[in-house]
Amino acid sequence: MRGIATLGIFQFLLIYLLLIIVLLVMKKSKINQTRLLLIASLRMTVQLVIVGYILQYIFKNPNPILTMIFLAIMIAFSIDRAIRGRKDLNKYFKVAIGTSLALSGLFVLIFFVTIVVSKSIFNPQYTIPLAGMIIGNAMTGINIGIKTFMASIKKEKSKITTLINLGIDPKDILKPFANNALETALIPTLNSMVGMGIIFLPGMMTGQILSGTLPTTAIMYQIAIMIAICTSVCLSVFLSLNMGYKSLYNNRKQFL
Numbered sequence: 001m002r003g004i005a006t007l008g009i010f011q012f013l014l015i016y017l018l019l020i021i022v023l024l025v026m027k028k029s030k031i032n033q034t035r036l037l038l039i040a041s042l043r044m045t046v047q048l049v050i051v052g053y054i055l056q057y058i059f060k061n062p063n064p065i066l067t068m069i070f071l072a073i074m075i076a077f078s079i080d081r082a083i084r085g086r087k088d089l090n091k092y093f094k095v096a097i098g099t100s101l102a103l104s105g106l107f108v109l110i111f112f113v114t115i116v117v118s119k120s121i122f123n124p125q126y127t128i129p130l131a132g133m134i135i136g137n138a139m140t141g142i143n144i145g146i147k148t149f150m151a152s153i154k155k156e157k158s159k160i161t162t163l164i165n166l167g168i169d170p171k172d173i174l175k176p177f178a179n180n181a182l183e184t185a186l187i188p189t190l191n192s193m194v195g196m197g198i199i200f201l202p203g204m205m206t207g208q209i210l211s212g213t214l215p216t217t218a219i220m221y222q223i224a225i226m227i228a229i230c231t232s233v234c235l236s237v238f239l240s241l242n243m244g245y246k247s248l249y250n251n252r253k254q255f256l
Helices: 009-028 034-060 064-083 091-116 124-155 157-165 170-195 203-210 215-248
Strands: none
Touching (some): 009 034, 034 064, 034 124, 064 124, 124 170, 124 215, 157 170, 170 215
8 A cells, every 4th residue: 555645835735725614604604703713723733733843853763751751741731721711620629630631541541552552651653642642532521521510510509509408418419410421521432433434434544544554454443542532531531520529518518
């Protein structure tokens, strides 16, 4: 199989013409997010170009320290994105989210790279791209889970107050909300797994096929990474919610 076709600068820039379609649709639909679309597109381009050059250097000069630094930065940014702007979360809840995201992501990543792929965790070619998929999806899952959990509590505040007055343990009150939030957070990943292969070809598999990898090899990698992603999302959201909701009440079982 031949390798992937190289894109020239002019060819690459042509893709931005598609944004004109998005802008026209947004204008017709009276969606006032034109500025956000332009900023998001520009920011995405700049960030990926910078990261591309950094990764090119790291891949050409493999060094365990550089790989771990890059991985640490990824985790730090994902934690920041998960808790940024969440004024409805106390300090302990935010710590729970950060700890859960870091530990779950690293556990699944290390298992995938060292056990499944049988490569060193310091190998940047495998560790960095896989970390991006595993930790990135876990971050998205946490965002969905926490948003659902806090919105449910706010919506059912009067019901929760009534149950507390009746002497119900706060743990028994909040546990169903946490379970529901976990289910909601898992739905996007599960839906992707259900439709994969029939409705669409996922990004990792497509990229490998374009680069010349045999479809059968690409399929095995894609199945493996989807299971890893599902596991990281499940663990990170579960731990975040089950450690975090305990910070919403004190030892006297009173809500704070």
